Amino acid sequence: MEKIDEIMEIANYCLNCKTKPCQNGCPLGNNIPEFIKCVKEDKLEEAFNVLQETTVLSSICGRICPHSKQCEGNCVRGIKGKPVDIGLLESFVGDANKDKNINLKENLVSNKKVAIIGGGPSGLTAAAFLARSGCNVTIYEKEEKLGGILNYGIPDFRLDKKVINNTIEKIVDLGINVKNGYILGENLNLENLKKEYDAIYLAFGANNSCFMDVEGKDLENVYGANELLKYNEHPDYSGKDVAIIGGGNVAIDIARTVKRLNAKSVNIIYRREEKQMPAEPKEINDAKNEGVNFIHKANLVKIIGNNRVEKIELIKTELVKKEGETREYPVNIENSNYQINMDYVIMAIGSKINKKLAIENGLELNEKGYVKVDENYNTNIEGVFAGGDLIGGKCTVAWASKAGREAAKSIIKYLQF
Numbered sequence: 001m002e003k004i005d006e007i008m009e010i011a012n013y014c015l016n017c018k019t020k021p022c023q024n025g026c027p028l029g030n031n032i033p034e035f036i037k038c039v040k041e042d043k044l045e046e047a048f049n050v051l052q053e054t055t056v057l058s059s060i061c062g063r064i065c066p067h068s069k070q071c072e073g074n075c076v077r078g079i080k081g082k083p084v085d086i087g088l089l090e091s092f093v094g095d096a097n098k099d100k101n102i103n104l105k106e107n108l109v110s111n112k113k114v115a116i117i118g119g120g121p122s123g124l125t126a127a128a129f130l131a132r133s134g135c136n137v138t139i140y141e142k143e144e145k146l147g148g149i150l151n152y153g154i155p156d157f158r159l160d161k162k163v164i165n166n167t168i169e170k171i172v173d174l175g176i177n178v179k180n181g182y183i184l185g186e187n188l189n190l191e192n193l194k195k196e197y198d199a200i201y202l203a204f205g206a207n208n209s210c211f212m213d214v215e216g217k218d219l220e221n222v223y224g225a226n227e228l229l230k231y232n233e234h235p236d237y238s239g240k241d242v243a244i245i246g247g248g249n250v251a252i253d254i255a256r257t258v259k260r261l262n263a264k265s266v267n268i269i270y271r272r273e274e275k276q277m278p279a280e281p282k283e284i285n286d287a288k289n290e291g292v293n294f295i296h297k298a299n300l301v302k303i304i305g306n307n308r309v310e311k312i313e314l315i316k317t318e319l320v321k322k323e324g325e326t327r328e329y330p331v332n333i334e335n336s337n338y339q340i341n342m343d344y345v346i347m348a349i350g351s352k353i354n355k356k357l358a359i360e361n362g363l364e365l366n367e368k369g370y371v372k373v374d375e376n377y378n379t380n381i382e383g384v385f386a387g388g389d390l391i392g393g394k395c396t397v398a399w400a401s402k403a404g405r406e407a408a409k410s411i412i413k414y415l416q417f
């Protein structure tokens with residue numbers, strides 16, 4: 001079947017529900033029924049314009065969002081059968097309009113300068129929405145390329161670099177200045193930036209892997225997934241057994257990457273059952289098909305070895321509901337410990353921000369250790385806003401992008417006073 005026939009078939013499967021549950025499930029609130037209606041009518045530019053109202057990352061989010069937990073998880077068609085493949089339709093519309101410029105919006109604030117620290121999904125989205133409203137925007141990025149996790153975290157087999165580059169180019173073409181090689185706390189200072197800019201948006205993410213506090217965590221060959229995925233620089237896994245701790249998309253991404261690098265076995269260790277894994281079912285299935293092993297209901301107790309990893313000790317878990325709660329929690333089963341030979345352990349249990357940097361710059365943190373903001377993304381410092389993974393919450397590209405867009409709206413209001 002031709003791609004366009006397949007797309008039309010998927011679009012026509014959509015019921016154009018009046019209540020728009022899919023839109024409610026989308027972190028960005030994309031008007032999904034409306035853009036699908038345009039696709040049905042073969043009006044792809046109009047479909048793109050509908051999406052542009054809420055997002056500048058269609059080609060990316062259409063490919064990598066955890067759709068089954070967002071839009072598609074809320075699709076009415078999914079109640080009795082398969083949901084509409086909204087992700088595929090969104091990326092199709094984004095790709096079909098890849099040569100079209102992003103529309104400018106109303107010029108609300110001209111002659112105002114905004115600095116954005118961090119050019120990942122949140123910073124890029126904020127930059128786009130600010131520039132579309134007339135702001136003079138400069139992104140300060142520490143890496144050679146913009147994109148944050150898109151270029152330094154998500155492997156090529158999941159997201160083609162051409163798609164990322166095209167998306168970034170279109171955003172930068174809105175007239176955004178980009179300064180690479182700038183690191184807050186090193187060659188960039190918040191106090192000085194405040195003198196030069198009317199507002200600042202902090203979006204430098206949470207890039208440091210969290211490590212389980214277990215015996216042996218400091219042994220050689222224990223790594224953090226974020227650090228390995230960042231520059232795609234890895235030790236030699238050939239013929240080795242590798243344990244990945246965690247159940248999210250980062251765990252799956254690193255597992256599939258390590259598998260491609262000739263490891264003898266790649267083993268994802270997760271405390272709960274498969275259905276509770278935060279990773280997308282599609283990604284889990286792809287990993288299984290590629291030969292990744294899954295060890296469910298097991299918790300890492302210690303890492304054993306002389307200098308470097310030789311074994312890991314796991315304990316079996318059972319899932320228990322706390323009184324009055326529907327959610328099940330993993331509880332270790334006493335005396336169910338067992339050991340397996342392992343050469344590498346990779347932690348993929350989440351990431352944290354550079355707290356020291358935040359505190360040194362006078363930023364208040366919340367109780368979870370992220371930068372504290374109010375409902376309008378204001379930090380405790382006047383004129384300084386923050387969003388994306390830096391403020392915690394649901395750390396997906398779409399949620400980070402939403403924070404960027406909403407922070408941009410708050411910044412515009414702030415600048416209008």
Ligand code: SF4
Pocket residue numbers: 013014015016017020021022023032033036074075076077084086
């Ligand atoms: Fe279409 Fe599903 Fe959204 Fe209904 S819920 S409008 S069927 S995508």
